[in-house]
Amino acid sequence: MYSLDINFLNDRPDYKPVTAAKSSGRKSSGGIQDQSAMIGALLFAFGLNALVMGAWWWATGENTKLAGEQAAIEQELAKLTTQANVIKAINTETDKVTAEYKALA
Structure with missing residues (x-):
C-alpha cells in the first residue's frame, strides 16, 4: 500500500555519485564587477527620484x-x-446735463 523510496546506493562506496570538485574555501566577495548592475x-533610481523632486520643486515655485x-x-x-x-457715473451725469440743456x- 505504501512505498518507501530510499536511495541505498549512497551508502555503498562503489556507487557514490561524483560530487562537484570543491573550489577554494574562499567564496567571491562580490566585487565591483559583480555589483555593477545593482x-x-x-x-538610475536616485536620478529618477532627483528628476521628479526637481520637477516638483520647479512646479511649486x-x-x-x-x-x-x-x-x-x-x-x-x-x-x-x-x-x-x-x-460711467460721469457719463450719466453728462447725458442728464445735455438732455436738460x-x-x-
Whole structure:
C-alpha cells in the first residue's frame, strides 16, 4: 500500500555519485564587477527620484509665482473697475446735463 523510496546506493562506496570538485574555501566577495548592475540600477533610481523632486520643486515655485501675479492682476482689476464705475457715473451725469440743456434750448 505504501512505498518507501530510499536511495541505498549512497551508502555503498562503489556507487557514490561524483560530487562537484570543491573550489577554494574562499567564496567571491562580490566585487565591483559583480555589483555593477545593482549600482547602475541604484543610480538610475536616485536620478529618477532627483528628476521628479526637481520637477516638483520647479512646479511649486512656478505655482507660487503665478499666484502672486494673479493677486496683483485681481487688485489692478478691482482698481480699474472702480475707475470704470466713476467714468460711467460721469457719463450719466453728462447725458442728464445735455438732455436738460437741449430741453431748455
